[in-house]
Amino acid sequence: MTRRIVRTVIQVGTLATILLFFAYLLDNRYRVLPTSIHNQIPSHHPGLIVTDINVKTCSSLNVFSSCAPDSDQWQMIDKELYLGSIWFSKAYVYVLRMKEEELGHGDKVVLDVRISRLDPALTDKTESREKWESRNGGIWLKRSAKHADSDSKDAVTAVDILFGADAVEPRLGWEVKDLPLLLDTAGETQESRLTVRRGQPVKIEKVVPRIRKDGKFKIMQAADLHLSTGFGTCRDTDPDGKDGNRCDADTKTLEFVGRLLDEEKPDLVVLSGDQVNGETAPDAQSAIFKFAELFIQRRIPYAAIFGNHDDEGSLPRTAQMEILQGLPYSLSEAGSNTIDGVGNYFVEVLAPGHSQHSALTLYLLDTHSYSPDEAHYKGYDWIKPNQIKWFKDTASTLKRDHSKYSLIHLDMAFIHIPIPEYTDQNAIRVGQYREPPTAPTFNSGFKNALVEHGVMVVSCGHDHVNDYCALSQSLESQKPELWMCYAGGSGYGGYGGWGGYDRRLRFFELDTDEARITTWKRVESKDGDERKKKLDRQIIVDGGKVVND
Structure with missing residues (x-):
């Protein structure tokens, strides 16, 4: 009887290990490089329009939990939102993109993003007539099915993640959100912040340094x-003397x-x-x-x-x-x-x-x-x-x-x-x-x-x-x-x-x-x-x- 119990425990443990391993492989299959590092890779080239954004969490304590996307069309921004501070939990931002020329009249494009616990239409009177869609992590999206909107400079074309309450966005055409993503912050050491780019990449002109007129x-x-x-x-250092x-x-x-x-x-x-x-x-x-x-x-x-x-x-x-x-x-x-x-x-x-x-x-x-x-x-x-x-x-x-x-x-x-x-x-x-x-x-x-x-x-x-x-x-x-x-x-x-x-x-x-x-x-x-x-x-x-x- 004792041997049978031990054998069963080992089998269950082995099965759990195998499931965890395949979950790991599945997660890593969908990782992509962040937009800030490889702006020119095919998934971020000019002409792609963001049609949806979401956050997905997973737990290593649950063998059936996975951070893999629901379909191959979603792409993971390869920045773990807890920065590894919670060993048993992970979270990622996923982005859905379409080629601009393939957008149909029924396809929605993201025109604005907010981070909030409440519907922005309820807290901002200027937004009272707009419909916002809720996503995980406190993300609210304003999307439009009008194809003409996808051609405007207001359409969101790229998404990235920065960290810290002091995060800034120096890239031209990008905007970091004022509020961090609303996650389970137990053990989270840094605020994760969504940053988005509207329109197509701005060309960076090379600066040529020159001696001033006074030599x-x-x-x-x-x-x-x-x-x-x-x-x-x-x-x-003790800057204040105390x-x-x-x-x-x-x-x-x-x-x-x-x-x-x-x-x-x-x-x-x-x-x-x-x-x-x-x-x-x-x-x-x-x-x-x-x-x-x-x-x-x-x-x-x-x-x-x-x-x-x-x-x-x-x-x-x-x-x-x-x-x-x-x-x-x-x-x-x-x-x-x-x-x-x-x-x-x-x-x-x-x-x-x-x-x-x-x-x-x-x-x-x-x-x-x-x-x-x-x-x-x-x-x-x-x-x-x-x-x-x-x-x-x-x-x-x-x-x-x-x-x-x-x-x-x-x-x-x-x-x-x-x-x-x-x-x-x-x-x-x-x-x-x-x-x-x-x-x-x-x-x-x-x-x-x-x-x-x-x-x-x-x-x-x-x-x-x-x-x-x-x-x-x-x-x-x-x-x-x-x-x-x-x-x-x-x-x-x-x-x-x-x-x-x-x-x-x-x-x-x-x-x-x-x-x-x-x-x-x-x-x-x-x-x-x-x-x-x-x-x-x-x-x-x-x-x-x-x-x-």
């Missing part, structure tokens, strides 16, 4: 923003960066890695959109590279770069897929007026993450030989083009992880040295390549509480050959202790008439006078030569 050009370097999905939690007060990291970081964008009015922003705090960003896209909106609202071009934390969340470097490349005012590029890393590229800043000559070249390279050979070289990865070859070949080619420029052409480089030469204890430093540089222990020779090809300034992030510029000099002649700068950490989501360190941003101002580069920092300090100062202002290049001012 000057200002760059803001923002390093280590460490943004999260949602507000995030501050590290190593222990226990809540401190929302992303709010403070974005306010700080926004303030200095308005005060300094840079012509370009370089994001030098760790924009996303991977471990607290289960939806990296929501974090990316928050910093991008700052620049898009102000119409400031920006270029980004990655750090060691960016891809520790929900998206790899390739997917994040694809998002960045699709946003307005972004100059970011993935670079060649034949060399190591994602984000090896250059930005040309043209001379004033209508000139097509480059006055300034910025080289941006991926410094990867952690050492691939920890047994021999502990710590962090290094710039690879094929990246250095790419840089040398590119610099040589560009130099021939730059020879046609009537003034002295200037070159700079930006990376995330410092190169080994930052550890030189004999280098002349201007600024704060608060922690040993965590450069790779293997030296691949990138510094020599920079000097050989006339790059006079390289600036990095990574070590948050270092903000100095170190002067590298020739061993033979002791002449200055390269300034190696730190930006200093700007984000409250990353560490920033070490003796009351204030978050900061670095600026570079170029005067092309004088072939001069001047740099300084600005801090987010409780001291009002400190907040206004340009700290450690120094001329690092003058007359097209590296100088020690």
Whole structure:
């Protein structure tokens, strides 16, 4: 009798396991990539109109529960609405689309979407004559069977999901809903928000940065923003002077960066890695959109590279770069897929007026993450030989083009992880040295390549509480050959202790008439006078030569 009972239990358990496995396969069969990452895949190409939206939930405790759609026509937006915070429950948004030319007179298209517990017609007098259709998750749809409406700019053509009460939508033609989806929030850590696009995709015009009429050009370097999905939690700071007060990291970081964008009015922003705090960003896209909106609202071009934390969340470097490349005012590029890393590229800043000559070249390279050979070289990865070859070949080619420029052409480089030469204890430093540089222990020779090809300034992030510029000099002649700068950490989501360190941003101002580069920092300090100062202002290049001012 005992053996029969045990055998029955095992059989039931095996059957449940098999059912769970097939339910898993069924769920994954219908997953599609989010619209924000692959806007050009067939399911999202121009001409598709959204005809219905719904939410479906499923439970791993119920073997008959499945998140698979009711038919093959429905497509899942591959973002789990609880972000994995409820282990036994999942929820997804599904979208039904039709080709515009295949719409019949009886087919309805979505013209508006609301999130509400009550029928919008009951709460909004202006909607009293409109019929709203209820869906799961508090979704209300206004749909029309009139075929002409599908051709209008008001028809919904794409749907996506963002997360957090601070979620923003920087994409042209998109709108994030004010209220989150109404789900069973037991254990839910982030609000899931529906965002929709009306009409067809807006073409993103490539911005060409240019020196101002006065011959000057200002760059803001923002390093280590460490943004999260949602507000995030501050590290190593007590902004109000009272222990226990809540401190929302992303709010403070974005306010700080926004303030200095308005005060300094840079012509370009370089994001030098760790924009996303991977471990607290289960939806990296929501974090990316928050910093991008700052620049898009102000119409400031920006270029980004990655750090060691960016891809520790929900998206790899390739997917994040694809998002960045699709946003307005972004100059970011993935670079060649034949060399190591994602984000090896250059930005040309043209001379004033209508000139097509480059006055300034910025080289941006991926410094990867952690050492691939920890047994021999502990710590962090290094710039690879094929990246250095790419840089040398590119610099040589560009130099021939730059020879046609009537003034002295200037070159700079930006990376995330410092190169080994930052550890030189004999280098002349201007600024704060608060922690040993965590450069790779293997030296691949990138510094020599920079000097050989006339790059006079390289600036990095990574070590948050270092903000100095170190002067590298020739061993033979002791002449200055390269300034190696730190930006200093700007984000409250990353560490920033070490003796009351204030978050900061670095600026570079170029005067092309004088072939001069001047740099300084600005801090987010409780001291009002400190907040206004340009700290450690120094001329690092003058007359097209590296100088020690």
